[in-house]
Amino acid sequence: MTGxxxxxxxxxxxxxxxxxxxxxxTDKGNNDLxxxxxxxxxxxxxxxNCKVLKYAQSATTDTYVLSESSMxxxxxxxxxxxxxxxxxxxxxxxxxxxxxxxCEFDKVDQVFYSRRKFLRPELQKAPHSSFDHEVAYLDSxxxxxxxxxxxxxxxxxxxxxxxxxxxxxxKSDQTLExxxxxxxxxxxxIFYQENTSSAAEATQKAAIDKIFPNAKIFDYLFDxxxxxxxxxxxxxxxxxxHITPEPDFSYVSFETNVSYNQYQDIVRxxxxxxxxxxxxxxxxxxxxxxxxxxxxxxxxxxDYGRVDHQIVCLVDYDLIYSYYKKYPS
Amino acid sequence: MTGxxxxxxxxxxxxxxxxxxxxxxTDKGNNDLxxxxxxxxxxxxxxxNCKVLKYAQSATTDTYVLSESSMxxxxxxxxxxxxxxxxxxxxxxxxxxxxxxxCEFDKVDQVFYSRRKFLRPELQKAPHSSFDHEVAYLDSxxxxxxxxxxxxxxxxxxxxxxxxxxxxxxKSDQTLExxxxxxxxxxxxIFYQENTSSAAEATQKAAIDKIFPNAKIFDYLFDxxxxxxxxxxxxxxxxxxHITPEPDFSYVSFETNVSYNQYQDIVRxxxxxxxxxxxxxxxxxxxxxxxxxxxxxxxxxxDYGRVDHQIVCLVDYDLIYSYYKKYPS
Numbered sequence: 001m002t003g004x005x006x007x008x009x010x011x012x013x014x015x016x017x018x019x020x021x022x023x024x025x026t027d028k029g030n031n032d033l034x035x036x037x038x039x040x041x042x043x044x045x046x047x048x049n050c051k052v053l054k055y056a057q058s059a060t061t062d063t064y065v066l067s068e069s070s071m072x073x074x075x076x077x078x079x080x081x082x083x084x085x086x087x088x089x090x091x092x093x094x095x096x097x098x099x100x101x102x103c104e105f106d107k108v109d110q111v112f113y114s115r116r117k118f119l120r121p122e123l124q125k126a127p128h129s130s131f132d133h134e135v136a137y138l139d140s141x142x143x144x145x146x147x148x149x150x151x152x153x154x155x156x157x158x159x160x161x162x163x164x165x166x167x168x169x170x171k172s173d174q175t176l177e178x179x180x181x182x183x184x185x186x187x188x189x190i191f192y193q194e195n196t197s198s199a200a201e202a203t204q205k206a207a208i209d210k211i212f213p214n215a216k217i218f219d220y221l222f223d224x225x226x227x228x229x230x231x232x233x234x235x236x237x238x239x240x241x242h243i244t245p246e247p248d249f250s251y252v253s254f255e256t257n258v259s260y261n262q263y264q265d266i267v268r269x270x271x272x273x274x275x276x277x278x279x280x281x282x283x284x285x286x287x288x289x290x291x292x293x294x295x296x297x298x299x300x301x302x303d304y305g306r307v308d309h310q311i312v313c314l315v316d317y318d319l320i321y322s323y324y325k326k327y328p329s
Numbered sequence: 330m331t332g333x334x335x336x337x338x339x340x341x342x343x344x345x346x347x348x349x350x351x352x353x354x355t356d357k358g359n360n361d362l363x364x365x366x367x368x369x370x371x372x373x374x375x376x377x378n379c380k381v382l383k384y385a386q387s388a389t390t391d392t393y394v395l396s397e398s399s400m401x402x403x404x405x406x407x408x409x410x411x412x413x414x415x416x417x418x419x420x421x422x423x424x425x426x427x428x429x430x431x432c433e434f435d436k437v438d439q440v441f442y443s444r445r446k447f448l449r450p451e452l453q454k455a456p457h458s459s460f461d462h463e464v465a466y467l468d469s470x471x472x473x474x475x476x477x478x479x480x481x482x483x484x485x486x487x488x489x490x491x492x493x494x495x496x497x498x499x500k501s502d503q504t505l506e507x508x509x510x511x512x513x514x515x516x517x518x519i520f521y522q523e524n525t526s527s528a529a530e531a532t533q534k535a536a537i538d539k540i541f542p543n544a545k546i547f548d549y550l551f552d553x554x555x556x557x558x559x560x561x562x563x564x565x566x567x568x569x570x571h572i573t574p575e576p577d578f579s580y581v582s583f584e585t586n587v588s589y590n591q592y593q594d595i596v597r598x599x600x601x602x603x604x605x606x607x608x609x610x611x612x613x614x615x616x617x618x619x620x621x622x623x624x625x626x627x628x629x630x631x632d633y634g635r636v637d638h639q640i641v642c643l644v645d646y647d648l649i650y651s652y653y654k655k656y657p658s
Contacts, residue, residue, distance in 0.1 A: 135483050146637075149478040154464050164636070307493070308475075309642040 006226075007118055008244030008251025009179070010069050011088040011128065014112040015095065016077040016169045017105035029104075032075050034062050036102045044094045045071070049086045053228075054218045060236040065220050070230050070240045076105070076169055081255070083242060087125050089113070089137050096141075109169045110316075111142055113161040116179050116280070117151075119249055131159045150310050150321040151280070156181075158280060158321060160312075167316050174317075175284045176263050178254040178270050182277025188245035192225040202227055208241060211269055212258075215239065233258065252276065260285060264299060271301060276326075279304075283320040303327060335555075336447055337573030337580025338508070339398050340417040340457065343441040344424065345406040345498045346434035361404050363391050365431045373423045374400070378415045382557075383547045389565035394549050399559050399569045405434070405498055410584070412571060416454050418442070418466050425470075438498045439645075440471055442490040445508050445609070446480075448578055460488045479639050479650040480609070485510075487609060487650060489641075496645050503646075504613045505592050507583040507599050511606025517574035521554040531556055537570060540598055541587075544568065562587065581605065589614060593628060600630060605655075608633075612649040632656060 019031045034057075042052055045066065054065035064071040068086045072079040078095065082088045099105040113134070121129055127137040135147040144164045151157035158179075187206070189195050196202045199219035203209050208229060209217060215231035222228075227243040239256035252274050256266065260283075267281060281299070300306065301324065308323035348360045363386075371381055374395065383394035391402040397415045401408040407424065411417045428434035442463070450458055456466040464476040473493045480486035487508075516535070518524050525531045528548035532538050537558060538546060544560035551557075556572040568585035581603050585595065589612075596610060610628070629635065630653065637652035 132482070139483060145483065147482040148480075149482060151477075153461070153476040153478060154468060154474065311640040313638040 004246070005120060005123070005249055006244050006246065007084055007120060007123065008242070008249065008253070009116045009118055010081045010083040010242065010253055011086065011115045012113070012177075012255075013080045013088055013091065014077060014110075015092075015099075016109040016111075016167065017099050017103070018076070018107040018109045018168055019104045020106055021104055031103055031105060033073050033078055033099060033103055033105070034075065036073075036098045040098055040102075041071075041073070044091050044098070047090045047094060048080075048082055048088050049084075050082055053220050054230075056216070056218050056230075056232070058216065058232045061232055061238060063218060063230045063232055063238070065218050065228050065230055069228060069242050072230070072238055072240075074236055076109070079238075081240065081242070081253075083244070085123055085125055087128060089127055089134060092138070092141055108142065108163070110165070110167040111138070111145070111161070111163050112284075113138060114282070115159055117157045117159070134159075135161055146314075148312060150282075150312065150319075151308050151323055156278065156280065156308075156323055158282060160319070162314060165315060172286055173257060173284075174260055174286060175255065175257050175282075176266065177282045178267060178279055179282075180252040180254075180270075180274055180276035180279040181250065183245070183250040183252055184275035185247050185250075187274050188243070188247070188250055191221065191227040191243045191245040193221060193223055196221065199227065199229070203229060206273060208273070211266070211273075212239060267299075267301065271304075278323070278325050280321065280323045284317055285320070286317045333575070334449060334452070334578055335573050335575065336413055336449060336452065337571070337578065337582070338445040338447055339410045339412040339571065339582055340415065340444045341442070341506075341584075342409045342417055342420065343406060343439075344421070344428075345438040345440075345496065346428050346432070347405070347436040347438045347497055348433045349435055350433055359431075359433050362402050362407055362428060362432055362434070363404065365402075365427045369427055369431075370400075370402070373420050373427070376419045376423060377409075377411055377417050378413075379411055382549050383559075385545070385547050385559075385561070387545065387561045390561055390567060392547060392559045392561055392567070394547050394557050394559055398557060398571050401559070401567055401569075403565055405438070408567075410569065410571075410582075412573070414452055414454055416457060418456055418463060421467070421470055437471065437492070439494070439496040440467070440474070440490070440492050441613075442467060443611070444488055446486045446488070463488075464490055475643075477641060479611075479641065479648075480637050480652055485607065485609065485637075485652055487611060489648070491643060494644060501615055502586060502613075503589055503615060504584065504586050504611075505595065506611045507596060507608055508611075509581040509583075509599075509603055509605035509608040510579065512574070512579040512581055513604035514576050514579075516603050517572070517576070517579055520550065520556040520572045520574040522550060522552055525550065528556065528558070532558060535602060537602070540595070540602075541568060596628075596630065600633075607652070607654050609650065609652045613646055614649070615646045 051067040062073040068084045069081040127133040139145050146164050148160045190205045199221040203219045217231050219229035229241050231239045237258045242253045244251040254270050304324040310321045312319040380396040393400040397413045398410040456462040475493050477489045519534045528550040532548045546560050548558035558570050560568045566587045571582050573580040583599050633653040639650045641648040
């Protein structure tokens with residue numbers, strides 16, 4: 001294969017921290033990742049081959065729109081999502097050091113590293129050329145890592161690395177990720193500068209501002225095409241969308257940590273917005289997982305057949321992976 | 330690593346057939362895999378590097394105890410299970426040809442190929458040196474194959490290849506497989522010729538004849554150690570046990586297609602019989618899968634913690650994979 005190509009599929013890292021000094025009290029003191037100086041965060045992002053395009057803060061969250069995707073920093077955890085040929089895992093050791101040095105976070109509570117199968121793995125830089133290499137890299141840093149493959153290794157699949165331990169911080173969290181491919185070319189036209197004059201206009205045209213009307217949105221329209229946005233919601237909730245619109249390798253991802261009960265509505269909205277040929281949903285659930293499991297049969301979407309459906313019961317939560325394809329019209 | 334080693338972990342192949350001529354009538358005529366001449370089955374087994382040690386027939390089933398595990402042949406499907414460095418997948422094309430030539434089975438209804446991660450994959454012959462190679466081999470024969478990995482790729486895991494299609498024959502079937510490692514050395518002593526004079530004596534000492542008291546048992550005690558048995562039950566039900574007793578790489582597998590409601594009792598019996606340090610259970614279920622799923626929390630065994638638990642919803646049935654480790658005593 002030759003010619004222009006961009007790997008939209010993101011590497012996604014989430015690390016939760018604990019401090020031996022003060023991990024149960026309400027006064028967190030120095031135990032706050034947002035204490036890390038911003039220029040040091042930018043140095044880490046440079047190691048990963050990302051630049052900061054936008055930065056903003058809310059009461060709970062520092063948010064970065066990056067040249068390749070996004071970062072969110074909360075009191076005791078961060079989410080880093082990078083696409084293209086970035087080397088996200090090079091951020092792990094420096095972030096552990098910064099958390100220790102600036103926040104007295106000397107313990108890792110939980111780690112999640114995940115990504116979809118790359119379209120062109122041969123273009124990735126070490127250790128991202130294969131999941132086995134990524135796992136070996138992570139196993140050299142963490143103890144008790146578990147590596148899972150969801151979906152079909154000879155078709156679409158999704159990889160997860162996490163730690164086999166009970167956690168203090170992550171139990172009350174939840175995440176929905178929607179990964180879409182074979183997007184509707186008409187819908188994708190919005191995300192070209194030749195058709196749309198600003199990020200704000202793209203956000204409005206696509207109705208991204210209608211998903212959560214109370215969100216503060218930080219958006220970016222790339223030259224000549226492509227789009228990223230971070231949305232901040234009350235109570236440390238967020239959502240983020242990344243769009244690679246080129247027809248040959250179109251890719252859109254949506255991610256949020258709002259509560260479960262909204263997930264089916266959100267998926268319907270997002271499908272209407274982007275009209276993908278194929279999509280996967282991954283849902284991480286804590287205490288509500290059992291009920292999610294029993295309700296899983298209702299997660300059905302007209303026009304789409306569910307090709308794969310898998311549930312992984314992890315120590316503190318369940319993971320539900322589903323892969324859908326549009327019915328032939 | 331040097332010295333004596335045997336890969337107990339079996340490759341397991343199950344193929345279900347259909348005929349375009351007569352796949353719904355009650356008169357199956359020539360559509361019967363048991364019509365294949367026995368010497369031609371033995372030729373296929375030679376290709377795989379297995380010899381036939383024992384052969385028997387019931388009204389529903391032809392059964393073979395092999396130098397490396399077992400084969401069962403039913404009217405429209407067969408089960409072939411081979412351990413060591415056998416090349417099981419070399420049986421696929423010849424079996425398809427025999428089914429077509431001798432049984433007018435011109436269509437494949439469903440395929441299941443599965444195995445545990447090998448202890449020493451580097452000793453395996455092509456295409457068994459990696460799951461990716463096995464999948465490529467199967468994809469060159471079948472259309473619509475789906476490859477899954479259950480469990481942890483960096484610890485114990487279990488591989489499955491199956492076809493993404495609705496089936497005529499397999500829906501009413503079910504299977505329980507129990508794969509055990511780190512077996513109790515005391516329990517394993519039974520399966521050495523220096524301690525036990527015959528296969529029948531091993532079967533009795535271990536109480537294998539008590540698992541299903543109405544079974545017809547065909548057993549074999551290897552020199553100097555190791556044990557295999559096939560058990561035939563009414564209505565096309567079977568069970569089979571294979572034992573590699575050497576402490577450095579001990580391995581025991583149990584498999585049956587009796588009905589679900591017996592599975593928890595069976596697992597308890599088998600655990601008591603062999604006392605493994607670790608074991609996995611895989612349950613394939615058809616129409617009863619949903620209720621299995623809802624009951625899954627009761628599949629708990631004292632002395633063992635459940636490390637992994639995954640459910641894969643396939644087209645016609647669900648697969649439930651669980652991995653257990655003994656609690657430290």
